Amino acid sequence: xxLAEKNLLSRLKSWLLNDDQFYADIDTDQAENIDAFRLSxxxxxxxxxLAVVFVGFSWFALSFALFLYLSRMFFITxxxxxxxxxxxxxxxxxxxxxxxxxxxxxxxxxxxxWASHHREHHLKSDTTADPHSPKYGFLNSHTLWFxxxxxxxxxxxxxxxxxxxxxLVTLERVDWLPFVATAVICFCLGKLLGNLMPGxxxxxxxxxxxxxxxxxxxxxHATYTINSLSHRYGKRRFNTADDSRNNFFLxxxxxxxxxxxxxxRYPASTRQGFYWWEIDISYTGLLxxxxxxxxxxxxxxxxxxxxxxxxxxxx
Numbered sequence: 232x233x234l235a236e237k238n239l240l241s242r243l244k245s246w247l248l249n250d251d252q253f254y255a256d257i258d259t260d261q262a263e264n265i266d267a268f269r270l271s272x273x274x275x276x277x278x279x280x281l282a283v284v285f286v287g288f289s290w291f292a293l294s295f296a297l298f299l300y301l302s303r304m305f306f307i308t309x310x311x312x313x314x315x316x317x318x319x320x321x322x323x324x325x326x327x328x329x330x331x332x333x334x335x336x337x338x339x340x341x342x343x344x345w346a347s348h349h350r351e352h353h354l355k356s357d358t359t360a361d362p363h364s365p366k367y368g369f370l371n372s373h374t375l376w377f378x379x380x381x382x383x384x385x386x387x388x389x390x391x392x393x394x395x396x397x398x399l400v401t402l403e404r405v406d407w408l409p410f411v412a413t414a415v416i417c418f419c420l421g422k423l424l425g426n427l428m429p430g431x432x433x434x435x436x437x438x439x440x441x442x443x444x445x446x447x448x449x450x451x452h453a454t455y456t457i458n459s460l461s462h463r464y465g466k467r468r469f470n471t472a473d474d475s476r477n478n479f480f481l482x483x484x485x486x487x488x489x490x491x492x493x494x495x496r497y498p499a500s501t502r503q504g505f506y507w508w509e510i511d512i513s514y515t516g517l518l519x520x521x522x523x524x525x526x527x528x529x530x531x532x533x534x535x536x537x538x539x540x541x542x543x544x545x546x
Contacts, residue, residue: 243268248404249341254380262381269378276338276451279444282436289432291424292441299413299446300453301486303337307345307454308486308513310334315346315393319501320517321528328398336413338447339454340377341406343393347386348377353498354389356473363458366474373452373459417442453484461491468540469496477509487511497536501529505540 254262286292310330313319322330331342339345348362357364362382365372376382385403387394394400421438424431465476475495482489482504490503490511504511520526 247407249344249406254383257380259381262379264380265375265378266380266383269383273374273378276444277448279440280448282440283445286434286437286440289437291431291433292421292437295417295433295438296441296446296449299417299442300450303446303450304453304486305513305516306330306333307337307339307450308488309517311337311339311342311345312349312488313501313503313513313517315342316349317498318392319499319530320521320526322526324396326525327396328402331399331402332409335402335406335409337450337454338407338410338413339451341399341403343390343399343403344385344406346393347389348382350389351386353495356475356495357462364474365459365462369459372462373455376458414439414443456481457485457488457491461489465489465492467492468543469493471495479510482510486513486516488513493540496539497532499530500532500536502532505532505537 254266311334314322314327314330315334334342334345352361352363355361357366359367363372363376368375418435418439421433421442422435424438425434461476461478461481462474463476465478465481467476469492471492473495475492477492478489480489481491487503487510488494490505490509493505493509494500494503501517502511502514503509504514517526517529521529
């Protein structure tokens with residue numbers, strides 16, 4: 232085998248196994264370069280959406296895409312963000328791993344990588360060290376930051392509490408497997424329903440395109456708006472050290488994450504919509520899981536923070 236082919240296979244193996252040493256020795260300039268493998272997958276997912284012209288439309292496929300969008304948005308917001316990043320509630324170890332696997336179906340890396348970069352964001356929000364502040368360009372904040380070589384690895388010093396679980400560390404190495412499995416399930420389900428329930432007018436390829444590609448890409452860009460837009464557009468109830476803002480539309484789009492100024496004021500709270508009219512669907516979902524006994528010790532907003540909130544929005 233040629234040396235170039237060996238190098239390519241070695242790089243692909245390191246990339247697939249999320250080898251933290253893959254870019255460990257790159258200098259500052261190289262850290263800003265885009266990872267070609269990751270970019271190619273990102274482009275491929277977007278191109279896959281164009282296949283809707285070949286597989287056609289059905290109301291079932293659209294409904295299924297919406298279901299996968301909402302469920303995986305919940306996995307990201309309620310599990311990756313409010314649990315793995317901020318530990319705003321408690322779960323059993325088995326439930327913790329199950330939540331991690333479900334989060335991986337969204338295709339946004341593993342929970343340890345996600346949490347470590349998010350904690351970095353809170354520590355350095357809207358400074359030059361913030362991995363995705365919109366101060367340094369919309370495109371960088373929205374997508375490019377996670378495609379850069381310098382952000383390929385986890386920040387293990389930020390997630391020492393999570394690194395003690397070997398099952399999470401192992402899952403992190405193959406975080407793409409649940410994501411790929413989601414695509415396979417979409418295709419197989421579509422093929423099965425096409426044969427058993429032809430009235431649904433769906434098929435394997437159609438459910439793959441709508442349920443996996445379209446749903447995933449919409450999910451991606453909806454999630455990214457919290458980085459790129461919620462530090463730009465909206466209202467500031469709290470005078471935090473960053474530029475975070477509350478945005479009703481983004482809260483609807485992301486099941487509650489749009490109450491971002493609230494969140495930056497007190498990230499340890501399970502709820503991000505501090506008032507009943509601040510719709511927070513992820514919090515409602517966690518309340519339901521708590522009724523089932525799967526979630527416990529949900530952290531409330533402290534009285535002093537709510538008293539501060541009553542002063543109204545900052546000008």
